[in-house]
Amino acid sequence: AQSVAQPEDQVNVAEGNPLTVKCTYSVSGNPYLFWYVQYPNRGLQFLLKYITGDNLVKGSYGFEAEFNKSQTSFHLKKPSALVSDSALYFCAVRDGGNAGNMLTFGGGTRLMVKP
Amino acid sequence: DADVTQTPRNRITKTGKRIMLECSQTKGHDRMYWYRQDPGLGLRLIYYSFDVKDINKGEISDGYSVSRQAQAKFSLSLESAIPNQTALYFCATSDPEAGSYNEQFFGPGTRLTVL
Numbered sequence: 001a002q003s004v005a006q007p008e009d010q011v012n013v014a015e016g017n018p019l020t021v022k023c024t025y026s027v028s029g030n031p032y033l034f035w036y037v038q039y040p041n042r043g044l045q046f047l048l049k050y051i052t053g054d055n056l057v058k059g060s061y062g063f064e065a066e067f068n069k070s071q072t073s074f075h076l077k078k079p080s081a082l083v084s085d086s087a088l089y090f091c092a093v094r095d096g097g098n099a100g101n102m103l104t105f106g107g108g109t110r111l112m113v114k115p
Numbered sequence: 116d117a118d119v120t121q122t123p124r125n126r127i128t129k130t131g132k133r134i135m136l137e138c139s140q141t142k143g144h145d146r147m148y149w150y151r152q153d154p155g156l157g158l159r160l161i162y163y164s165f166d167v168k169d170i171n172k173g174e175i176s177d178g179y180s181v182s183r184q185a186q187a188k189f190s191l192s193l194e195s196a197i198p199n200q201t202a203l204y205f206c207a208t209s210d211p212e213a214g215s216y217n218e219q220f221f222g223p224g225t226r227l228t229v230l
Contacts, residue, residue, distance in 0.1 A: 004157075049218060
């Protein structure tokens, strides 16, 4: 079985400060990891993914995520937060060992960036 | 994204009514999915389809049925709606042939309220 945990329901950060949204995962095989963002009244938008290779993955809108195999984590980061980054963020994982495996999503973390 | 559309965007109905939610895509993807989103629970998979002749149950298929009318169309039905089916419903697509590792593309969602 595979699972994802986002331990924080909400993260508050001041504009211009760095932000981190946490994600930990559990899979039996190699993890394929994804971050999605959901703006109000919109569907989920893909931000970035880790499949293999460099542990630091860069994605859209200045976001990046660091894959840490020993800690089974894939935290989302941004060096300087913008008010427009305020949204709901979802981490997702699937076991890369089977092409038919589905994505499992975390419960989501609401990011609030205050001016 | 306009590539994945859902109708209706909002629906209020009564307990016991039959409801159909529709999804269309112009991305040319073979794989399509239906999820429901509930606060704090993330997205949970209801049904998925790898092609027109392949339909599979997801994590929470009870009370739902689907129809894959064509590669581009995937409908979700609630045969007899109940209040705990009140949720935000998302359709998604993916293309396993593009090396996308099951990156999924989401529609804008349908907000369903069952009274």
